[in-house]
Amino acid sequence: MIIGIPKEIKAGEKRVAMTPQGVDALVSHHHRVLVEEGAGAGSGFSDTEFEKAGATLIKIAGEIWNEADMVVKVKEPQEQEFPFLKPGKILFTYLHLAASEALTRRLLESRIIGMGYETVQEQNGSLPLLRPMSEIAGRASVLAGGMCLEAKYGGRGVLLCGASGVPPAKVVIFGAGVAGANACKVALGMGGRVSIFDIQPERLSYLHDITQGHITTFISNRMTIAEEITDADLVIGAVLIPGAQAPKLVSREMVKRMRPGSVIVDISVDQGGCFETTRPTTHENPTYIEEGVVHYCVANIPGAYPRTSTFALTNATFPYILQIADHGLEKALRENEALRRGLNLIDGEVVCEGVAESIGLNCIENPFNYDR
Secondary structure (H helix, E strand, O other), rough: HHHHEEOOOOOOOOOOOOHHHHHHHHHHHHOEEEEEEEHHHHOOOOOOHHOOOOOOOEOOOHHHHOOOOOOEEOOOOHHHHHHOOOOEEEEOOOHHHHHEEEHHHHHHHHHHOEHHHHOOOOOOOOOOHHHHHHHHHHHHHHHHHHHHHHHOOOOOOOOOOEEEOOOOOEEEEEOOOOOHHHHHHHHHHHHHHHHOOOOHHHHHEEEEEEHOOOOEEEOOHHHHHHHHHHOEEEEEEEEOOOOOOOOOOOOOHHHHOOOOEEEEEHHHHHHHOOOOOOEEEOOOOOOOEEEEEEEEEEEEEEHHHHHHHHHHHHHHHHHHHHHHHOOHHHHHHHOOOHHHHHHEEEEOOOHHHHHHHHHOOOOOOOOOOOOO
């Protein structure tokens, strides 16, 4: 199979879809890998490294899209890439379609095969291709929140860990999944007073145990959320419903009642965000102030740490990419149920139920008659 790796063009995105080590492994399986010149520069990988790994360097992105059987990316296609979308071509990347009806309809029109990293799901409910980026985003969200609390960003001027005789910041986290749990660990490690919400008691019990009771846990409900965020310094949204839009847990009225200069970091922004006041931002312009509260809503938080993120992403995605390359898409989907859940779009139809429900479209099932 011919696998294409174009340079990411989303604002502030410096990750690349695969490391040279991943390219080398694909080439060892007799696949051809096309890499756009400069694709790895933002992550610290030179063209020479990719070339030594066996990649064919291509100067023009359009040539990669045209020649590759499968295009592997980090982020969803940008408008400049829309003309490259062709029927039957496999696109494997983070799609986050539930948050963008316009992108979904454009990909449907192209009749491309859209595989979303974020909906590849194991039987136990885990999301193996989302997990490494959620881990990084959760940890980075606390660092971003601490920065935004600085006075120069409009924050309250509160140091997350406090000081002798001065209490630390109060941190409230929504979601005790991978991102929320990692945010919790870092916030607690930095000395913050941490509260965390979830709808699953077992997740809260686990975090309470591993932190030796040094956090406060809550079952998520509207009244308690409103009470907890009123005096919070930093609020982190890390709620995820696989393939679907994130629920709006915090209304504008709740935000209005927060302290002036407090901070919201919405990790869930890729899926529409869990605050009513959320709107996507970029690494170049990461913050805005709404209702007196500083909002950090960067849609690709791990992109701030591209080298770490690229290694982590390749470690997770490579086995699935290799299975498609070695066996072809149809056989790979038949043999791998988790990968099958990653199929979002095919031949102008929506296959992922969460995407279909979020946008109000019909959803088809079993396009390859898997059970036969």
